[in-house]
Amino acid sequence: MNYRHKYHAGxxxxxxxxxxxTRIVCYLKRKEKAFRVIDTHAGSGLYLLSxxxxxxxxxxxxxxxxxxxxxxxxxxxxxxxxYLHVVRSLNPGERLEHYPGSPKLVRxxxxxxxxxxxxxxxxxxxxxxxxxxxxxxxxxxxxxxGWLALGAHVPPKEKRGLVLVDPPFEKDGEFDRIVDxxxxxxxxxxxxxxxxxxxxxxxxxxxxxxxxxQALGISRILCAELNVLDSTKAGSLAxxxxxxxxxxxxxxxxxxxxxxxxxxxxxxSPQGGFRLFWIGDDH
Numbered sequence: 001m002n003y004r005h006k007y008h009a010g011x012x013x014x015x016x017x018x019x020x021x022t023r024i025v026c027y028l029k030r031k032e033k034a035f036r037v038i039d040t041h042a043g044s045g046l047y048l049l050s051x052x053x054x055x056x057x058x059x060x061x062x063x064x065x066x067x068x069x070x071x072x073x074x075x076x077x078x079x080x081x082x083y084l085h086v087v088r089s090l091n092p093g094e095r096l097e098h099y100p101g102s103p104k105l106v107r108x109x110x111x112x113x114x115x116x117x118x119x120x121x122x123x124x125x126x127x128x129x130x131x132x133x134x135x136x137x138x139x140x141x142x143x144x145x146g147w148l149a150l151g152a153h154v155p156p157k158e159k160r161g162l163v164l165v166d167p168p169f170e171k172d173g174e175f176d177r178i179v180d181x182x183x184x185x186x187x188x189x190x191x192x193x194x195x196x197x198x199x200x201x202x203x204x205x206x207x208x209x210x211x212x213x214q215a216l217g218i219s220r221i222l223c224a225e226l227n228v229l230d231s232t233k234a235g236s237l238a239x240x241x242x243x244x245x246x247x248x249x250x251x252x253x254x255x256x257x258x259x260x261x262x263x264x265x266x267x268x269s270p271q272g273g274f275r276l277f278w279i280g281d282d283h
Contacts, residue, residue, distance in 0.1 A: 009047035010060030013240035027248035040146030076261035155189035230271035
């Protein structure tokens, strides 16, 4: 599959990813000490929902569109508020026109002492990123293969932070690249938090991926998945998931609140649903 960001901006998978990303960043901000977020596959940073690519799929209407207009339980709404505040700040009018990619969302959440490294290989997207963050000394834009960044850019000098891995899944073997890349990065920086996004299309493929993650021998790996369609039907993007290494201790309980609310708001099939579990027994 080709999961180029601009075709899918604001869809259900973005909602899950960005809700979790926001909760991790909010946790990092609890301590005064600076941290860095490293976004290995950053995309172009900000998306126009009326652009040809987004209009072609219209996926945002069943993602952020539903989330902004739906009725959520108060506890879930409170957890989502920092994320939704960024979205609303980009759309001061009545229409939803812009959606933040991960680097823009993160940057709008950072304090003055925190830093962002946004890494993007695609030349057009990288140029757009540079333009978006021009003159921003807290943000570093790097033209590089994101998989190389997992070895070259950890640990950051701050020694605190998050690595977001959100590959486009344009080539075969992306799940193996995730496992290999995380193993390499973890050896260099075992204390960092790693959040990795993946699509759910074939359940057997996901089970194999989880088994390989477990075989890494890393003690704390949390997995959160949200299916909006029937995942037993091959070929369709039924859902998406996140594996989080070294998650904040608050995240499991927060996701126990968020996932049912997102499922109720975003699901388009009775066969949808969500899962929240630890990979491995030692956590």
